[in-house]
Amino acid sequence: MDDSLFRALADPTRRKILELLTQHSLTAGEIAEQFPIAFASVSHHLGVLKAADLVAAEREGQFIRYRLNTTVFQEVVRYFMTRFGGDGEGGQHA
Amino acid sequence: MDDSLFRALADPTRRKILELLTQHSLTAGEIAEQFPIAFASVSHHLGVLKAADLVAAEREGQFIRYRLNTTVFQEVVRYFMTRFGGDGEGGQHA
């Protein structure tokens, strides 16, 4: 389990970005609008998330569209379940 | 979901401590022995983990015994599953 993954998740702004991307993919500008910090700062956060492979970026004309990389989240869940979960699946699936 | 939780998980030494505690509870000294850093530094990490409620500490004579707080890990798993999981339970339970 990569170190950059947990470091990326440690910042609340980045977690919020991930939650936004849960709904649907968004361009960098659409993401940045949602936060009171500078666009460049959001761009930095997006870079961290991309480096951790939590999101993927794709150019779309002038824009750059970000989407969630759900595969990595499954790895995170697996990490916690195998190591600490035991009977801790959360009990909310059938 | 508390911010201190993710910040606590961001450090590799702390994650290693948690993995050690998966096997069985350990005293502060037994934990510190496993790392090449000063006892005081490990003690600091234990304080961070305790503040995040990831571990619980109990005095036992001269020693202080640490054990994993599995409840919080179940919350972490639930956080990821509800927000990002979708079909990402990991597929390793029956």
Add this chain to the structure above:
DNA sequence: GACATATTTAGACGATTGTATAAATATCTA
């Protein structure tokens, strides 16, 4: 090409973090 829009990169700065050493606190034994 020139200009506007979208986004990233570069450099700086204060805040937080991980570590170390030294001192303090707590318990046990004699």
Add this chain to the structure above:
DNA sequence: TAGATATTTATACAATCGTCTAAATATGTC
């Protein structure tokens, strides 16, 4: 009480982090 062991707390310091402004890069339009 004194001394040994176990652990934490205090303080300091270098490294990392999150943010900012300014400059650079990429695309689209005229």
